[in-house]
Amino acid sequence: MKRWIMHVDMDAFFASVEQRDHPEWRGKPVIVGGKAKRGVVATASYEARAFGVRSAMPSAKAHELCPDGVFVAPRMDVYKRESAKIHEIMLHYAPAIEPISLDEAFMDISGLRNHYPSVDAVGRAIKEEIREKTGLIASAGIAPNKFLAKMASDMGKPDGLFIIPYGKEIEILAPLPIRKLWGVGHVTEKKFIEMGIETIGDLQKTPTNVLKSILGNQAGMFKKLSLGIDNRPIESRRVAKSIGDESTYETDMTDENEINRQIALHSDVVAQRLRKQKLAGRTISLKIRFASFRTVTRSITLEVGTDLQEDIYEAAMKLKEKIYFTEGVRLIGITASNLCPPVETIDLFSDKREKQSRAERVMDKIQDLFGKNALRRAIWLEEEKRKNQSDEKEK
């Protein structure tokens, strides 16, 4: 299996959060962290970058360049919460991620390759889910390793999705300035330039023993990176504790059949995600938020962990019976937690469960081969009809 690493990097993260939360600032140069004149800029919106404002720039300089900019104090607690949300979304797709800052993280998407028609499609799905659930734009880079993935996410910004395919590493790296190479700071950059190495391509052509005299034992590492070789693994600092799926509806839902169907749909998504990550959940939770924003969560712990839609749906329907529905529903969510490896010993299952298990796995396989729409539960067809109808209404 080919290794594919994705690097997710939020565009102008702090400034974008501020513009999302303050619509009156959209389209304006927003500078986060520049409020105190002796401070430094944490993030500048793209509008502010047009004036030459950059992060880490002294605030006084930013005020000079962009006197009419919107200067705001950072709200770190809000950014941390958004960051956690983004990590949670990434964990829907990969069993482990490696965050490197609040707005950047790596994930290994090799295993997902079989669930989507292409690696681009994986990238699009993750970007789309981040946009949908946070209102923020992520750029993504997908490549054979971490170094190249980080390089790639930078290449498409903003709102980028850039893939460096196998075999193209050397060609794509060659024209880039040497400072783009991982680990090259000002001092090393100077050393390279003194040697006549200005681009990564120049480094590719320089024999390692020539490099050794100047760079010592770092020579080999830089040479490898210049050729696009980087075998570092994902160092997972966050592992999924739960797998969930929820939707907020445009209009409050009152029809009981509709509510049941939404529970069935979310159960299906959660089950598929569990199977993708080779996990099962023992605790199933149902979250309902009503029109008044009253939110009720109920959980049940099963004897054996499950990765089947039928089980999750059944558990969620039991939980639903414990909730009084006195007003319209604005959000429904299903979560599986208490994660464990799926039970594979078939003899624990009754005949019926064995059949279900086989059916759901066959469905996964067919979707892998022919795409998501090849074979889906009938409830998904009804969902599409419902969505089309509400689109029609909007028109």
Ligand SMILES: [Mg+2]
């Ligand atoms: Mg960023």
